[in-house]
Amino acid sequence: MEPSKRVITPQAEDFPQWYQDVVREAGLAESSDVRGCGIVKPYGYKIWDHIKTELARKIEATGAENVYFPLFVPIANLEAEADHVEGFSPELAVVTHAGGEELTEKYAVRPTSEAAMYTTYAKWVQSYRDLPMRLNQWNNVVRWEKRPRAFLRWSEFQWQEGHSVFVDEQSALDEVWQMLAIYKDMYAHMAIPVIDGKKSESEKFAGAVMTTTVEAMARDGKAIQGATSHYLGTNFAKVFNVKYLGADGEHHLAHQTSWGMSWRSVGALIMAHGDDNGLRLPPNVAPIQVVIVPIYKDENKDTVLGFARRIASQLSSMRVHLDERDGQTPGFKFHEWEVKGIPVRLEIGGKEADEKAVTVYRRDTGAKEKISANDAWEYIMKLFGDIHDTLHDQAQAFMTSHIHRIESINDIDDRIGFFEASWSETLESEKLLKERFSIVSRVLPRQYENTVPKNAKCFITGEPAKHDWYFAKSY
Amino acid sequence: MEPSKRVITPQAEDFPQWYQDVVREAGLAESSDVRGCGIVKPYGYKIWDHIKTELARKIEATGAENVYFPLFVPIANLEAEADHVEGFSPELAVVTHAGGEELTEKYAVRPTSEAAMYTTYAKWVQSYRDLPMRLNQWNNVVRWEKRPRAFLRWSEFQWQEGHSVFVDEQSALDEVWQMLAIYKDMYAHMAIPVIDGKKSESEKFAGAVMTTTVEAMARDGKAIQGATSHYLGTNFAKVFNVKYLGADGEHHLAHQTSWGMSWRSVGALIMAHGDDNGLRLPPNVAPIQVVIVPIYKDENKDTVLGFARRIASQLSSMRVHLDERDGQTPGFKFHEWEVKGIPVRLEIGGKEADEKAVTVYRRDTGAKEKISANDAWEYIMKLFGDIHDTLHDQAQAFMTSHIHRIESINDIDDRIGFFEASWSETLESEKLLKERFSIVSRVLPRQYENTVPKNAKCFITGEPAKHDWYFAKSY
Numbered sequence: 001m002e003p004s005k006r007v008i009t010p011q012a013e014d015f016p017q018w019y020q021d022v023v024r025e026a027g028l029a030e031s032s033d034v035r036g037c038g039i040v041k042p043y044g045y046k047i048w049d050h051i052k053t054e055l056a057r058k059i060e061a062t063g064a065e066n067v068y069f070p071l072f073v074p075i076a077n078l079e080a081e082a083d084h085v086e087g088f089s090p091e092l093a094v095v096t097h098a099g100g101e102e103l104t105e106k107y108a109v110r111p112t113s114e115a116a117m118y119t120t121y122a123k124w125v126q127s128y129r130d131l132p133m134r135l136n137q138w139n140n141v142v143r144w145e146k147r148p149r150a151f152l153r154w155s156e157f158q159w160q161e162g163h164s165v166f167v168d169e170q171s172a173l174d175e176v177w178q179m180l181a182i183y184k185d186m187y188a189h190m191a192i193p194v195i196d197g198k199k200s201e202s203e204k205f206a207g208a209v210m211t212t213t214v215e216a217m218a219r220d221g222k223a224i225q226g227a228t229s230h231y232l233g234t235n236f237a238k239v240f241n242v243k244y245l246g247a248d249g250e251h252h253l254a255h256q257t258s259w260g261m262s263w264r265s266v267g268a269l270i271m272a273h274g275d276d277n278g279l280r281l282p283p284n285v286a287p288i289q290v291v292i293v294p295i296y297k298d299e300n301k302d303t304v305l306g307f308a309r310r311i312a313s314q315l316s317s318m319r320v321h322l323d324e325r326d327g328q329t330p331g332f333k334f335h336e337w338e339v340k341g342i343p344v345r346l347e348i349g350g351k352e353a354d355e356k357a358v359t360v361y362r363r364d365t366g367a368k369e370k371i372s373a374n375d376a377w378e379y380i381m382k383l384f385g386d387i388h389d390t391l392h393d394q395a396q397a398f399m400t401s402h403i404h405r406i407e408s409i410n411d412i413d414d415r416i417g418f419f420e421a422s423w424s425e426t427l428e429s430e431k432l433l434k435e436r437f438s439i440v441s442r443v444l445p446r447q448y449e450n451t452v453p454k455n456a457k458c459f460i461t462g463e464p465a466k467h468d469w470y471f472a473k474s475y
Numbered sequence: 476m477e478p479s480k481r482v483i484t485p486q487a488e489d490f491p492q493w494y495q496d497v498v499r500e501a502g503l504a505e506s507s508d509v510r511g512c513g514i515v516k517p518y519g520y521k522i523w524d525h526i527k528t529e530l531a532r533k534i535e536a537t538g539a540e541n542v543y544f545p546l547f548v549p550i551a552n553l554e555a556e557a558d559h560v561e562g563f564s565p566e567l568a569v570v571t572h573a574g575g576e577e578l579t580e581k582y583a584v585r586p587t588s589e590a591a592m593y594t595t596y597a598k599w600v601q602s603y604r605d606l607p608m609r610l611n612q613w614n615n616v617v618r619w620e621k622r623p624r625a626f627l628r629w630s631e632f633q634w635q636e637g638h639s640v641f642v643d644e645q646s647a648l649d650e651v652w653q654m655l656a657i658y659k660d661m662y663a664h665m666a667i668p669v670i671d672g673k674k675s676e677s678e679k680f681a682g683a684v685m686t687t688t689v690e691a692m693a694r695d696g697k698a699i700q701g702a703t704s705h706y707l708g709t710n711f712a713k714v715f716n717v718k719y720l721g722a723d724g725e726h727h728l729a730h731q732t733s734w735g736m737s738w739r740s741v742g743a744l745i746m747a748h749g750d751d752n753g754l755r756l757p758p759n760v761a762p763i764q765v766v767i768v769p770i771y772k773d774e775n776k777d778t779v780l781g782f783a784r785r786i787a788s789q790l791s792s793m794r795v796h797l798d799e800r801d802g803q804t805p806g807f808k809f810h811e812w813e814v815k816g817i818p819v820r821l822e823i824g825g826k827e828a829d830e831k832a833v834t835v836y837r838r839d840t841g842a843k844e845k846i847s848a849n850d851a852w853e854y855i856m857k858l859f860g861d862i863h864d865t866l867h868d869q870a871q872a873f874m875t876s877h878i879h880r881i882e883s884i885n886d887i888d889d890r891i892g893f894f895e896a897s898w899s900e901t902l903e904s905e906k907l908l909k910e911r912f913s914i915v916s917r918v919l920p921r922q923y924e925n926t927v928p929k930n931a932k933c934f935i936t937g938e939p940a941k942h943d944w945y946f947a948k949s950y
Contacts, residue, residue, distance in 0.1 A: 033552060033594055034582060037545035042610065045541045066520045070512035071546075071584070071615055071631050072568075077508060090575050093547075095584065098568040098630075099619035107509060109546070109570065109584070119508055135517070140546055140615065144574030155573075156546050 008339070010276045015220035016149075022270055023150045026279050026340045036148040036155035040263070043340065044151075046287035048158070048263045052138070054189055054284070055160065055261060058182050064134040064162055069116050071139075072107035077115040080239040084114065087206020091143040093155075109142040114207065114232070114258060117163055118240035125254055127245045128167055134175070136162040151267035152224065152475045159262030165242060165254045169233070172255035176231045179259040180212045183227035186261065191282040191392040192216050192272045193399055194226050195418075195470060197443040202430050205258075209233035215443045215470070217399045218271035221416025223442045223472040226268055227261035267475070272395050279341025280363055282391050283384040289319040290380060291342045295330045295349035307353040307373075311346065314377055338363065343387045344380055364390045403470065409460045412437055418472040422465035424458035433460060433471065442470045483814070485751045490695035491624075497745055498625045501754050501815045511623040511630035515738070518815065519626075521762035523633070523738045527613070529664055529759070530635065530736060533657050539609040539637055544591050546614075547582035552590040555714040559589065562681020566618040568630075584617040589682065589707070589733060592638055593715035600729055602720045603642055607650070611637040626742035627699065627950045634737030640717060640729045644708070647730035651706045654734040655687045658702035661736065666757040666867040667691050667747045668874055669701050670893075670945060672918040677905050680733075684708035690918045690945070692874045693746035696891025698917045698947040701743055702736035742950070747870050754816025755838055757866050758859040764794040765855060766817045770805045770824035782828040782848075786821065789852055813838065818862050819855055839865045878945065884935045887912050893947040897940035899933035908935060908946065917945045 008025055009017040023029050028044030040048065072095060079085045093109040096102060110116050117135075125133060138160045145155045162179060166172040180196055187194045194214035204211035208230040216224045234253040236242065242254045273280040283289045292312055296304035305324065312322040323333050330347070337345055345361040347368075352358055356373045360380070364387045371379050402417025412419060423429070423441070434440050444467050453465040483496040498504050503519030515523065535541075547570060554560045568584040571577060585591050592610075600608060613635045620630045637654060641647040655671055662669045669689035679686035683705040691699045709728040712718065717729045748755040758764045767787055771779035780799065787797040798808050805822070812820055820836040822843075827833055831848045835855070839862045846854050877892025884907075887894060898904070898916070909915050919942050928940040 030595075032545050033549050033591075034545045034547045037547060039545070039595060040543040042540035042542055045543055049541065065517035066524065067517055068515040068520055068633065070507050070509045070514070071617065072509045072512060074508050092575075093570045093573040093582075095568045096571045099621065100565050100567075107568075116508075120505075120514060142546065146574065158543065 008276060008278060011219055011274075015218070018274075018276070019267075019271060020150070022274055022278050022339070028266070028270075029150045034155075036145045038148070038150055038154045043287060044266060047269065047281070047285055048266050050285040050287070051186070051190070051263075051265050052160075055182075055186055056138070058185065059136055059160065059162065062134070062178065062182070064136045064164070067135045067137050068139070069110075069113055069120070069137060071110055073110050073113070073116040075106045075108055077119060077240075078108055080115065081207045081236055083235070084207035088112070088143070091145070093142045093144055110139075111141055111143045112258070112260070113137065113139075113141075113161055113163065114236055118236050118242055118256075121163070121165060122241045122243070125165055125242055125244050128247055131244060131254065132164060132166050132171065132175070134162070134164040136160055149267070149475065151270070152264050157262050157264070159260050161258060161260040164257045166256070167244065167246070167252070167254070169231075169255050172231055172233075172257050175257045176210070176212055176229045176259070179257070180214065180227075180229040183214045183229065183259075183261055186265070187214060187216060187226055187268070188392070189284050190265070190269050190272075191284075191388050191395065192226075192268060193392065193396045195443050195445050197445040197449065199228070199443065200425060200430060200441040200469070202427055203441060205230045207232065207235055208258075209235065213443055216268045216272055217395075217402060217418065217472075218268075218475060219274065219398065220271075221402050221418070221472070223418065223470075223474040224264070224268045224271060225442075225474065226265060227259075229259035230257060232256040232258060271475070273391050274341070278339035280391060281341040281343055282388050283343045284388065286341065286343050287319065288321045288337075288340075288342050289384065290315055290321070290344045290346060291337045292320065292322045292346045292348060293330055293333045293337070294322070294324070295347060297350075300350040300353070304348060304350055304353050307356075308348045311348065311358060311373060311376060314373075315380065317377075318380065344383060346376075362387060364394075405454075407455055407459060409433065409436075411459075412439065418442065418470040420468055420470055421459035422453035422455035422457070423467065423469045424461055424463040425466045425469075426458075426461065426463065429458060429460040429463075439471050439473055442472050442474065444469050483751060483753060486694055486749075490693070493749070493751070494742075494746060495625070497749055497753050497814070503741070503745075504625045509630075511620045513623070513625055513629045518762060519741060522744065522756070522760055523741050525760040525762070526661070526665070526738075526740050527635075530657075530661055531613070533660065534611055534635065534637065537609070537653065537657070539611045539639070542610045542612050543614070544585075544588055544595070544612060546585055548585050548588070548591040550581045550583055552594060552715075553583055555590065556682045556711055558710070559682030563587070563618070566620070568617045568619055585614075586616055586618045587733070587735070588612065588614075588616075588636055588638065589711055593711050593717055593731075596638070596640060597716045597718070600640055600717055600719050603722055606719060606729065607639060607641050607646065609637070609639040609650070611635055624742070624950065626745070627739050632737050632739070634735050636733060636735040639732045641732070642719065642721070642727070642730070644706075644730050647706055647708075647732050650732045651685070651687055651704045651734070654732070655689065655702075655704040658689045658704065658734075658736055661740070662689060662691060662701055662743070663867070664759050665740070665744050665747075666759075666863050666870065667701075667743060668867065668871040670918050670920050672921040672924065674703070674918065675900060675905060675916040675944070677902055678916060680705045682707065682710055683733075684710065688918055691743045691747055692870075692877060692893065693743075693950065694749065694873065695746075696877050696893070696947070698893065698945075698949040699739070699743045699746060700917075700949065701740060702734075704734035705732060707731040707733060746950070748866050749816070753814030755866060756816040756818055757863050758818045759863065761816065761818050762794065763796045763812075763815075763817050764859065765790055765796070765819045765821060766812045767795065767797045767821045767823060768805055768808045768812070769797070769799070770822060772825075775825045775828070779823060779825055779828050782831075783823045786823065786833060786848060786851060789848075790855065792852075793855065819858060821851075837862060839869075880929075882930055882934060884908065884911075886934075887914065893917065893945040895943055895945055896934035897928035897930035897932070898942065898944045899936055899938040900941045900944075901933075901936065901938065904933060904935040904938075914946050914948055917947050917949065919944050
């Protein structure tokens with residue numbers, strides 16, 4: 001299970017190939033016997049675990065509670081909401097046989113759980129006193145993918161999906177934006193800047209009134225949808241009969257939201273920070289924050305290793321790993337931990353042991369500095385903050401410099417990044433854009449929602465523009 | 476979502492109905508639109524979460540790493556190991572259509588992941604240097620159940636399944652018993668005594684050489700299989716080609732183990748400790764360890780609530796909940812928290828507020844005591860230990876007094892509990908026992924593995940006995 005010495009394709013040469021190479025060489029994931037489904041290896045799973053732990057903490061802090069609903073959804077439930085079934089039916093995996101018999105009622109493997117949960121919600125919600133009801137589940141869902149890509153587009157993925165119920169539109173909308181803010185914070189936790197805002201009619205969740213999104217930018221300029229938070233209005237409440245008896249003695253349809261973030265976030269992490277040498281991980285989610293590589297000869301092995309172990313123990317409040325493998329050269333180890341994106345590497349040789357010093361290497365900048373061992377803990381704790389900020393600033397600078405204001409569809413060229421334009425928001429114009437350039441609307445940035453569009457005319461049709469939007473190719 | 480006032484059926488009247496009533500009244504779970512699959516509600520999920528967190532910590536401490544393999548298993552992989560497919564094929568859910576097309580290769584939804592993981596293991600394991608390889612995953616599996624029962628026997632359940640690979644039998648067997656010891660510890664963590672040992676040939680895992688188990692006893696004397704740890708020998712290694720190049724330059728088949736514990740443990744928890752008033756939870760896994768019920772009239776409401784809030788804040792290092800609901804009487808609240816099994820209830824009325832005291836009620840024994848508020852934190856911390864020990868001792872006493880030594884199959888009568896008998900371990904005799912009494916072998920207790928059977932002759936056939944075994948009806 002050692003990493004091979006195969007070269008990682010440079011990003012500039014072939015970004016998707018670079019991504020595949022990094023996923024393989026860093027030991028994050030690989031393909032499986034099941035078409036479109038992947039295997040997440042220990043190192044990849046640890047990154048996802050760090051993301052999950054922090055996200056679970058944030059969700060729990062809002063007061064939402066965890067539940068678990070079945071993996072299977074009766075097809076009839078899925079068909080109840082017309083837009084929902086139209087959106088998801090091409091991607092469904094269907095169980096037709098179970099327990100040795102053909103099923104009279106077929107089940108879909110959940111692609112998302114609105115249709116699995118809301119018949120039960122109709123029973124749980126009776127009175128306005130039962131609301132708001134805010135529930136979340138951590139689970140796996142299946143959406144059959146024709147063109148799978150590790151983490152970003154596997155046929156099965158892990159995520160959390162929250163499903164809340166409110167008395168009215170305003171409280172539901174407040175929740176939609178509250179959860180989106182949590183997702184934005186999660187990306188900030190991973191040092192990834194995102195654009196938050198609304199999706200267009202054609203890009204919104206199937207069955208939603210409104211979808212909000214956080215969009216990140218890969219190092220090839222493509223957009224990555226980082227997480228979404230939907231206002232479902234009363235669309236599902238109508239078909240699943242989620243009603244409450246109000247304080248006014250009347251029955252009302254409930255207003256619902258759903259919101260989810262998946263292990264796509266691991267893909268976003270790779271694509272937002274990685275470089276030609278592999279991963280670059282922010283300390284918050286790095287499985288190993290500090291790796292110590294001892295450099296010794298036979299004659300000073302005991303001294304160097306003894307000193308390295310003392311340093312490891314001094315740093316034990318961090319996620320520290322001392323690489324004591326005997327069969328590998330320091331150069332081999334450097335390469336391996338570089339590919340795996342460990343934020344801080346300590347090199348400890350005979351000289352360091354003599355001087356009671358450590359040489360500190362930063363993965364983000366490549367800078368090296370020798371410091372006194374006594375200062376190591378404080379120095380590295382501070383360094384974590386610097387590395388986080390540097391990764392964030394680099395990603396922010398890249399994103400900012402790759403948003404191109406255009407006034408007309410004819411300004412679209414092969415520049416990478418997002419195009420910003422004033423748009424009429426019509427389905428036809430979006431269709432045209434997609435067909436001609438494989439570009440779609442990504443987000444109406446929140447700061448543009450209540451501003452007058454910079455150009456009065458739509459950049460595609462010349463009709464009156466409604467808002468300024470970002471457009472891009474996407475993963 | 477308030478608990479109804481329906482009565483819980485007494486255990487002595489109808490234990491399975493008592494169980495259903497408690498699951499419903501305590502708000503743990505309910506049935507779903509999918510036959511045999513359940514919905515775990517927030518209170519039930521919190522209990523499972525506490526179990527998971529502790530089990531994950533223990534597994535991680537052994538050095539096993541988490542991974543994730545696909546939900547689906549190609550049918551061909553499942554069919555590779557003859558015993559394995561024979562054991563699981565009656566329970567499989569099968570996906571025949573996906574992405575709008577009929578699949579040429581059908582997929583089973585994993586009933587367990589040996590067949591899903593080991594083709595990949597064959598790639599990962601090359602040299603003896605790669606071993607031991609010890610991986611675990613937390614996931615959901617599906618085994619179609621004809622007679623579902625909440626937590627204990629749902630068609631879908633959550634669990635962890637560990638899958639390890641070793642160079643030889645001895646190191647694999649060491650792992651089997653090490654993981655079983657962890658499961659035994661987990662039950663101790665829940666104040667549940669278990670019998671650990673081996674399963675018989677007919678009760679072992681399909682495809683295993685040997686299965687070990689921890690068996691708990693429900694309050695109606697039936698056995699609950701709490702968790703299992705299997706030695707797979709080279710059975711799967713042969714068919715999936717899991718081989719390693721040894722230090723001797725030769726290729727060898729690897730020795731494998733698998734081990735799992737599921738949310739059945741929640742069912743065991745209910746059945747081992749519950750009484751006619753509902754759940755009784757040990758503090759280790761109680762979602763709320765201390766509930767505070769304020770008792771006030773209009774004229775002293777502010778005083779009482781103010782004092783109750785100070786107590787809640789004093790106890791904030793525990794999982795404490797102050798029940799401030801205004802519309803409910805103290806009696807209603809007492810009943811609700813009683814059913815939910817909260818270990819400690821604090822009653823705080825005007826008198827307590829005046830005296831700076833709290834009245835402490837223990838769910839396990841029903842004892843009440845008034846103590847000084849100043850002592851509350853230390854008193855309750857100690858009380859948690861007492862409650863844990865009391866629950867454990869009660870369960871242990873119940874189990875010990877319900878193990879009946881018998882010398883002949885004719886001694887089997889309608890006594891509840893386990894029967895201990897000296898057994899020949901033949902398949903035929905077990906079949907006979909099952910047909911005549913619906914009783915099966917549960918476990919060869921570890922302490923009897925190397926002792927001479929108390930009776931030289933098998934209690935069923937009169938053939939030479941091999942060991943003393945426990946037999947019982949089971950959930």
